[in-house]
Amino acid sequence: MYQSGQPSTDAVTLRSVTKFYGGNRARVVALDGISVSFARGSFTAVMGPSGSGKSTLLHCAAGLDQPDSGTVVLADQDLGRLDEAALTRMRRDHIGFIFQQFNLLPSLDVVDNVTLPLRLAGKRADPALVNRIIEQVGLGGRRGHRPGELSGGQQQRVAIARALVSRPHVTFADEPTGALDTTSASEILDLLRTAVRAERQTIVMVTHDPVAASYADRVLFLADGQFAGELHEPTVDEVARGLTALSSRASRLGRDGRNTVGTVR
Numbered sequence: 603m604y605q606s607g608q609p610s611t612d613a614v615t616l617r618s619v620t621k622f623y624g625g626n627r628a629r630v631v632a633l634d635g636i637s638v639s640f641a642r643g644s645f646t647a648v649m650g651p652s653g654s655g656k657s658t659l660l661h662c663a664a665g666l667d668q669p670d671s672g673t674v675v676l677a678d679q680d681l682g683r684l685d686e687a688a689l690t691r692m693r694r695d696h697i698g699f700i701f702q703q704f705n706l707l708p709s710l711d712v713v714d715n716v717t718l719p720l721r722l723a724g725k726r727a728d729p730a731l732v733n734r735i736i737e738q739v740g741l742g743g744r745r746g747h748r749p750g751e752l753s754g755g756q757q758q759r760v761a762i763a764r765a766l767v768s769r770p771h772v773t774f775a776d777e778p779t780g781a782l783d784t785t786s787a788s789e790i791l792d793l794l795r796t797a798v799r800a801e802r803q804t805i806v807m808v809t810h811d812p813v814a815a816s817y818a819d820r821v822l823f824l825a826d827g828q829f830a831g832e833l834h835e836p837t838v839d840e841v842a843r844g845l846t847a848l849s850s851r852a853s854r855l856g857r858d859g860r861n862t863v864g865t866v867r
């Protein structure tokens with residue numbers, strides 16, 4: 603147990619987190635001593651050039667991957683101190699996941715896909731809550747449909763309902779709109795924003811898309827595995843400019859250079 607006294611106002615905190623891949627001769631520094639917090643009830647987009655460490659950050663923050671040094675505190679627990687069984691329980695009970703490819707079980711209908719994590723945790727799904735969440739994501743008339751009978755946007759709605767039904771401490775979304783058309787994507791982003799504003803959910807979303815990022819309260823930029831600036835309540839243009847600045851520095855400096863720029867404006 604992480605000894606913090608009062609419960610933290612942050613849902614997740616990374617302190618000096620470092621993650622390497624490969625051996626000595628081909629060592630890649632995916633995260634380079636990054637320290638960042640995600641406040642409860644906030645919607646954060648994580649952006650940066652390809653290879654900047656976004657997915658690695660998400661995986662370390664969600665306990666899917668172990669940092670080589672530093673700490674990750676989630677739900678007031680230091681993930682590095684949990685054994686594999688406790689980590690599995692933490693992911694199952696306190697963390698929601700939304701992936702680009704939905705990751706639904708094709709043989710289960712909407713209700714069974716949504717309630718699967720609760721049932722795996724040995725908990726009874728509250729039918730009123732399940733119904734409310736399925737209505738909220740706009741699938742009230744599709745409860746008995748299987749994923750193959752739903753559009754991509756509808757499948758992602760099922761995945762959102764599945765993530766939110768256990769009232770997670772934090773939900774991590776990895777390119778949640780990457781496989782969707784523009785209209786479906788904006789509906790999904792509206793749903794995520796509503797979950798944060800109306801239900802005080804906490805969402806951390808990796809995206810390459812400045813439009814998607816503009817739905818967030820805060821955009822966090824990474825470059826070379828380091829914090830490279832942030833924007834609050836950003837417009838699409840501000841996000842696009844920040845991303846372009848980082849990407850052009852990255853290509854100017856080349857693979858071996860650093861491209862950390864401080865605050866992106």
Ligand SMILES: Nc1ncnc2c1ncn2[C@@H]1O[C@H](COP(=O)(O)OP(=O)(O)OP(=O)(O)O)[C@@H](O)[C@H]1O
Nearest residue numbers: 623624630631632651652653654655656657658659
């Ligand atoms: N399993 C792995 N083995 C070796 N190197 C890895 C592994 N996973 C990631 N890396 C390297 O770590 C760095 C960060 O990767 P990561 O996937 O976190 O970046 P990203 O910002 O999410 O990239 P993208 O936007 O292209 O998905 C990259 O240089 C990548 O090649």
